[in-house]
Amino acid sequence: MDIVEYLTPQLGSRQGTNRLRIMPTDECQESAATATVSVTAAHFGTIAYTWSDADKAQDGLLLLGGATADGESKAVWVDSWHTGPAWMDLSGGVGEDGVLRLNGSYSAPTGPDWGWRIHISPAEGRITMHNVVPGHDAYQVVELLTLVQG
Template sequence: MGKKEFEVSRAEGAHRRMADMAGEWEGTFKLWFEPGDPACESIQRGTIRSILGGRFLLHEYETQINGDAVSGVAIYGYHLDAGAWESAWVESFGTGTQIMHSTGKSADSMFNVLGHYGDGEGGPDWGWRTLIEQPDADTLVIVMNNITPQGDEMKAVETRYARKS
């Protein structure tokens, strides 16, 4: 990545879109273990801030799952040379002791990455897709889908944030 390419991305590309996501957020967190009604719903509060001169975003958040406190941290980025979104995610509930690394080449501006995790019993890996959309300046939607080893994809998490004033 050259300095010029990064500056163009900061002005009008992926890094500009990332900068628009920075801020204080609060919204609704929903969790599904199977299709149908969510298993739980609670408030989620998060902070997203630009780090390393606008190269990445750091997302820190807190929510609850059935009354138990959950916190998480994710780093989001766009790898200019690879033309791919990337993330590293850890959470006190979902990732255990794994750092979930996810990547995804995207033909559009939507953040769309895919990672994998083990079932804890030595079986085949499952997939985990994270999608982030910002339909307007004050709304951020993060959806995480579970993908079975057979390729069936279903919603597992949805966070709908509103920007705090």
């Protein structure tokens, strides 16, 4: 199955909730969110989303391509708050549970790069993002729920 077929259940505009926390012990901050899932250039999927941080509007975009078999999907991700002026390359595949798991990394101020994981579940209308600090367990930073058709 290619990425367009995989995303088909979520094509269109949706509204929901974004939950954000910086550290694993922090309480989640909730804000309204939107997401639009679409097809671009016939073979690619995009997920454009909005959310807010302390009443400041934020947005992001995932460009997805490739097959959904394990290890064959690729993505480029940008987010006004999380990635700033840079983009992140990610790769991964769909597990038996139907969740697309993408893995990337970013430079840390000191020491080795840190990891970043994005999990997409079209059946649930859910995207989660996880920070991976070297030497520690990964923890969920973002949960974007877009269950309601907009």
